[in-house]
Amino acid sequence: MSPRRGPRRSYRFSFRDLIVLRTAQALSTAKIPARRITRSLKELRRRLPEALPLSGLTIEALGDRVVVKEGARRWRADSGQYVLDFEGDPAGGSLSVIARSGVGRTAQDWFELGCELERRNAEGARDAYECALRADSAHSGAHLNLGRLVHESGRLAEAERVYRRAILACGSEPLLLYNLGVLLEDMGRKSAAMDAYERALREDPRFADCHYNLALLCRSLGRPKQALKHMAQYRKLVRPRG
Secondary structure, X not given: XXXXXXXXXXXXXXXXXXXXXXXXXXXXXXXXXXXXXXXXXXXXXXXXXXXXXXXXXXXXXXXXXXXXXXXXXXXXXXXXXXXXXXXXXXXXXXXEEEEOOOOOOOHHHHHHHHHHHOOOXXXXXXXXXXXXXXXXXXXXXXXXXXXXXXXXXXXXXXXXXXXXXXXXXXXXXXXXXXXXXXXXXXXXXXXXXXXXXXXHHHHOOOOHHHHHHHHHHHHHOOOHHHHHHHHHHHHHHHOOOO
16 A cells, blocks of 8 residues: 655545555454455455445455455455355455445435444444435434444443534434433433433423433432322323223
């Protein structure tokens, strides 16, 4: 890899450079043998296009091999040999490096890609949700899923920024406020969490899980009357009808 220097001596990386860098990191994490990593990256660098393919590009581990999926084609990075679909499902591997074109993709397309990636590649899913938000800053589903993934990764301050940005873009969406409340509880900020839950209930008084969380929070804060009120409302909402 030989990135060019910019006018102020900063490095400029091509599409191929960036994909090779991400692949090297993911291969190492997936514990692919070092010799195979070197050979795969050398061939991958040679075979990748200079520009981002419009069909999208996926690089995955199939056993201890690196497989590239470009459109309908799949080929081995170390040899260029094509891989047939019945040889195995790379989705079960431990590596996934995603590069997708934004051309022609809507916010919903990116959102659905993020949902698809969540089970096997949380980083790729986060990237897809960010792309969805660049296409539509008010896509509440992308905000919700991105915030949850960041929260689950333990980056609580960053998750709060995601939810605050989402509320500014989408307004007082009950689910966003509820998720923010859960996050604030995890951060030990109980009063702020209560405020978030109460705002969610002003938007949707029938939000059962929000009543439940608020009941437990009120109990922990020594407010038994409010706790009983919200627990009663929760039980009323989840009681089977008939």
